[in-house]
Amino acid sequence: MIDHVRTAVKFFVYGLVAGLLFAPRSGEETRKELLTWVGQTFKETMGGMTGGGSQSQG
Secondary structure, three states: OHHHHHHHHHHHHHHHHHHHHOOOOOHHHHHHHHHHHHHHHHHHHHHHHHOOOOOOOO
């Protein structure tokens, strides 16, 4: 099972690197967008773990 996870992560990283290398944007734009995406994902993940986030209370 762990071998399958390692293989999946390895190919995900390969795809990510290839996508970043051949992206039609400049490096600065790509880094900015990537950091924004990572920040949003982190906030959503932490919000889901703590029960907070963008859920409305009623």
